[in-house]
Structures are given as C-alpha cells and as structure tokens.
Amino acid sequence: MKAAIAEGIGTYLLEDVELLPLGPTDVRVRTIAALACVTDVHARRNGGSPGLAKPHIRGHAGIGEVLEVGDRVRRTQVGDRVVVVSRPQCGTCWWCLHDQPYECDTTVAPPPAAARRANGDLLQGSARVGSYAEEMRVAEATVVPVDTTLSDDELLMLSCGATTGFGAAFNTVPVRPGQNVLVMGAGIIGLSVAQAARVGGAENVVLVEPQAARRDHALAGHATHAVADAEEARELLADLTSGRGADVAFEAVGTPAALQEAFMLTRRAGDVVGIGFGHWDDQLVLPFNQVTLRNKRLSGCQFGSASIIRDIPDYARRIELGQLEVASLVGKRFSLDEINEALDAQEACETLGAIVVP
Numbered sequence: 001m002k003a004a005i006a007e008g009i010g011t012y013l014l015e016d017v018e019l020l021p022l023g024p025t026d027v028r029v030r031t032i033a034a035l036a037c038v039t040d041v042h043a044r045r046n047g048g049s050p051g052l053a054k055p056h057i058r059g060h061a062g063i064g065e066v067l068e069v070g071d072r073v074r075r076t077q078v079g080d081r082v083v084v085v086s087r088p089q090c091g092t093c094w095w096c097l098h099d100q101p102y103e104c105d106t107t108v109a110p111p112p113a114a115a116r117r118a119n120g121d122l123l124q125g126s127a128r129v130g131s132y133a134e135e136m137r138v139a140e141a142t143v144v145p146v147d148t149t150l151s152d153d154e155l156l157m158l159s160c161g162a163t164t165g166f167g168a169a170f171n172t173v174p175v176r177p178g179q180n181v182l183v184m185g186a187g188i189i190g191l192s193v194a195q196a197a198r199v200g201g202a203e204n205v206v207l208v209e210p211q212a213a214r215r216d217h218a219l220a221g222h223a224t225h226a227v228a229d230a231e232e233a234r235e236l237l238a239d240l241t242s243g244r245g246a247d248v249a250f251e252a253v254g255t256p257a258a259l260q261e262a263f264m265l266t267r268r269a270g271d272v273v274g275i276g277f278g279h280w281d282d283q284l285v286l287p288f289n290q291v292t293l294r295n296k297r298l299s300g301c302q303f304g305s306a307s308i309i310r311d312i313p314d315y316a317r318r319i320e321l322g323q324l325e326v327a328s329l330v331g332k333r334f335s336l337d338e339i340n341e342a343l344d345a346q347e348a349c350e351t352l353g354a355i356v357v358p
C-alpha cells in the first residue's frame, strides 16, 4: 500500500510499504480520509516528536473503515466507520482510571512498528496513527467507532482540531455564561474553541489573528470580535470588561509569545489555557507574581482534555442535532500524492481543515 514517509526534515516521499500482521489488540483500517494538520507543518520543518524513529509514516488523524481486528479487540468490529486519533485511551492504565485519559500511558510509549519498507526497514506511524497512507495498522486504543449520519468530511474534523478546540472550552476550563473569552489564533482549533465558548454562554469571544481572511471567517462564524494583534485585544478587552481583562484566555498558536500574551491579557484570578504545539525545547517565561499574587491559573490542554470514546461520539451527536457545527472548518481536498501541497496550503494559511484522500 502507498504511504507518505518522512525521512527527516523536509518533504514527504510517497512509497509502497507493507503493513505488518495485526497483534491481538490491533486494528487494520482502510483510510477514508486524513486531516492535514498544522502539527505536520511543524514536524516537516523541525522533525517529529521524540521517540519517533525516522523514517516513519506521517499523519496523526484520520477516519476509515475497519477491515480487520485482532483476537482481543472489543471496541470495534469489521465494517465500523472509525475516527483514528493521536491520543489513545486504553481504559486500563493509571491515567485512564483516574479520569485523565488524555494522558493515557500509551501516549508516551514509543509508537510500535506498523509497516515494513521494501528494503526491510520497519516504520512507525506518526503518533501511533500514520494516516497519510491507504491503510492504517493501529492499536484499538486509538480507534473510536462513531455511529453517525455525519459526512466523512465532518467526521474527519473531529479527528484532531475540532475535538481539541471543543474540549478546551468544554473540559479543560469550561466556559461559563456571561464570560469574556480571548482566543489566540483562528485556525481550526481556535475557531472550535470560539464556538464551544459561545455554546457555553460566553458573552464576548475575542479572536486574535493576524490574517485578515481568517478574521473575517471567524466573525462570520462564532467570534463576536476579531482583532489583528494582542495590543488591539488589550484595548478591546479593557472596554468590554471595565479594564479587568479576559475571564478565560485560550492560546491556539503554538508559540511561547502567544501564550505569554494570552496570560497577560487575562484578568486577576482568571484562567489561561495553552493548546498549541511548540518546539520541544521552547521555554515559557511568565511573571512569577502574576501566578501567585494575582491568582492566575495556567492549564495545559492536549486533545481537548478529551475522553475520546466519550467525547467524539458526543460531539458527532451534537453536530447531528445542530448544537455544534464543523462544516465551516472543512478545507480543501488533496490526493495522497499531493500531501506536500496540502501541507504547503496549511503552512500558508490558505485552508482550514485540509483533507487528504488516498
């Protein structure tokens, strides 16, 4: 089968590889579509995550149809339409049993080999997924069957950015009625945060986004205000909150500067949520007394603090009911052969949720 391989930093190569036979808790999935995520733009420029050997199959989010399951797989069966995600939930480790399944032990274990190249080299899948491929060989823990009338494109949005953004404002720091919310970045995550914040009853949702087209898109959707930079946001929030600042600020950019700005724009005793994916050696510097004397709380948020097997089907149902929407996040379509063009489009902010179809 064809897969997009990362050899190091730089463009991905399309190559014919062979999936390894399934272990007892593995699932083989025919890829219906993969999400070309901005995380892969970073990885293409800076290299993949620690623990990921090179070369490997890229792509950490997708949907597909289950073709085959291992003997001990219980979560899904052949024929299911499933969402495959980068945050596994095994259901039995310490974290899964202590209500923090988004830190499932599987998440920090090195991804197992999933396929073999013609030269015999073994390949891992990025984040245990490897969705830029015609098929995926993944652990049951990464697979979420969803029985829904959602289109493939809509369901795909729940495989990464939308679930992350919704969960940030529903799970990590639930937004409450009447709050003034700041969101840094109007990509698929930031827009999903904005929507969930409105659903939670936020009075104002201020998006900070340098790209004018993305600001317009945000304003046509769920943001009440969209500004170009932190200074504009500071003035606007001062007006909206009698000088207090944001009740909750979400960073969805992936730079220390954006998280620092979000922190400084948050009111005393407010909440700051960092969502973006930075470099592994990035450091965050914050004024100490703003945390202690000013009671500001900083939370990390990976994958929307989600229980994937609870939240992804729930979000799908809420979209069916018209309580949430992801149609506005669906971006341009690319073939698997065009994977590098898809990431170029993401890097240039020319599209939101770019779809890669094998």
Ligand SMILES: [Zn+2]
Residues within 6 Å of the ligand: 037, 038, 039, 060, 061, 160, 161
């Ligand atoms: Zn992603």
Ligand SMILES: [Zn+2]
Residues within 6 Å of the ligand: 088, 089, 090, 091, 092, 093, 094, 095, 096, 101, 103, 104, 105, 106
């Ligand atoms: Zn677990």
